[in-house]
Amino acid sequence: MALRMLLLAxxxxxxxxxxxxxxxxxxxxxxxxxxxxxxxxxxxxxDFTSTGFHWYLNQLVPGVTMLQNRxxxxxxxxxxxxxxxxxxxxxxxxxxxxxxxxxxxMADPQAERGYATLHLKASxxxx
Numbered sequence: 001m002a003l004r005m006l007l008l009a010x011x012x013x014x015x016x017x018x019x020x021x022x023x024x025x026x027x028x029x030x031x032x033x034x035x036x037x038x039x040x041x042x043x044x045x046x047d048f049t050s051t052g053f054h055w056y057l058n059q060l061v062p063g064v065t066m067l068q069n070r071x072x073x074x075x076x077x078x079x080x081x082x083x084x085x086x087x088x089x090x091x092x093x094x095x096x097x098x099x100x101x102x103x104x105x106m107a108d109p110q111a112e113r114g115y116a117t118l119h120l121k122a123s124x125x126x127x
Contacts, residue, residue, distance in 0.1 A: 017077045018073065020043060020082060023043075028046075047073075047080050056098060059097040061093075061120065092122050098115065
C-alpha cells in the first residue's frame, strides 16, 4: 500500500515550479519589489514564444547587474524567462524594464509591443 501511494505521488514530486522573488504573469505590466542592497533576486516573466513575441531587457538601472537569464517551464509550469540579478551595496532605487516584441518588428515604431516594468527600492531586509 505504501509503495502504491509513493508511486501515485511521484509525478507531483518530480514537477517543480521555479521559485522567483517577482513574477510577471501574462498581462502583468508593473510590479514593485524591495531588495536589500548587495543581494541578489530573481524575476520570472511568462514567455509564450509561440505567439511570435520575445522578451528583451530594455532598461537596467545603475546599481543592478544581470547575473544570468535563462528560459524554463513548458512542462511543469508555463514557459518563462528567469533573470537573476544583483544589486550593489549602494543601491537606492530605480526601474528595470523588459520589452515584449516580435524580433522582426523590433525596428518598426508602429509594431505592437508591451513592457514589463519592475520598480526596485532598497529595503533594510526581505520584503
